[in-house]
Amino acid sequence: EPEVTQTPSHQVTQMGQEVILHCVPISNHLYFYWYRQILGQKVEFLVSFYNNEISEKSEIFDDQFSVERPDGSNFTLKIRSTKLEDSAMYFCASRRFATSEQETQYFGPGTRLLVL
Amino acid sequence: AQKITQTQPGMFVQEKEAVTLDCTYDTSDPSYGLFWYKQPSSGEMIFLIYQGSYDQQNATEGRYSLNFQKARKSANLVISASQLGDSAMYFCAMRDSWGKLQFGAGTQVVVTP
Numbered sequence: 210e211p212e213v214t215q216t217p218s219h220q221v222t223q224m225g226q227e228v229i230l231h232c233v234p235i236s237n238h239l240y241f242y243w244y245r246q247i248l249g250q251k252v253e254f255l256v257s258f259y260n261n262e263i264s265e266k267s268e269i270f271d272d273q274f275s276v277e278r279p280d281g282s283n284f285t286l287k288i289r290s291t292k293l294e295d296s297a298m299y300f301c302a303s304r305r306f307a308t309s310e311q312e313t314q315y316f317g318p319g320t321r322l323l324v325l
Numbered sequence: 326a327q328k329i330t331q332t333q334p335g336m337f338v339q340e341k342e343a344v345t346l347d348c349t350y351d352t353s354d355p356s357y358g359l360f361w362y363k364q365p366s367s368g369e370m371i372f373l374i375y376q377g378s379y380d381q382q383n384a385t386e387g388r389y390s391l392n393f394q395k396a397r398k399s400a401n402l403v404i405s406a407s408q409l410g411d412s413a414m415y416f417c418a419m420r421d422s423w424g425k426l427q428f429g430a431g432t433q434v435v436v437t438p
């Protein structure tokens with residue numbers, strides 16, 4: 210069964226460093242998302258991406274964050290200068306269509322980011 | 326503004342019993358979708374079940390069923406015949422008209438032998 214994959218599974222970085230989180234969405238999906246979950250808290254929306262551009266972003270997604278789809282398969286989240294409060298699990302998700310029958314968003318296994 | 330509320334922070338349930346996890350929502354969108362995800366201790370988010378706002382029948386997926394009461398704005402998850410492997414955090418989420426999901430705070434379920 211097709212699945213969303215994410216790499217790395219864990220990332221430890223120093224405050225102020227840049228990190229890039231990688232995602233490979235399901236191949237025939239058109240809509241892509243990043244969410245984050247700070248330890249012990251609920252999942253929060255960061256950004257959505259469709260047709261090679263951002264379709265919506267949250268207040269969390271400030272100028273330190275960016276997303277790219279550099280080729281036909283990868284979808285990346287970059288944090289330019291990490292802060293301690295960026296420590297969280299980051300989930301990539303994708304879905305195929307907007308119709309109600311096929312609206313399920315499938316999540317990757319997550320990347321656990323720790324900023325020291 | 327949309328809102329998802331899960332009022333049960335934690336629940337214990339005995340193996341083989343059914344458990345109902347509450348979820349209420351608030352939205353002004355005429356079209357929306359409701360989801361339940363399971364998050365085991367390993368951290369991944371596992372899709373369980375989906376209910377569209379225009380769906381006439383309650384969704385079912387194996388041992389999972391969604392009790393959708395549109396007038397009450399509730400979308401409770403029922404897990405029948407609980408198994409030890411059902412122990413996890415369960416999140417209710419709502420899709421808005423832009424497609425993003427908004428999650429509730431989650432309910433931690435512990436299944437006991």
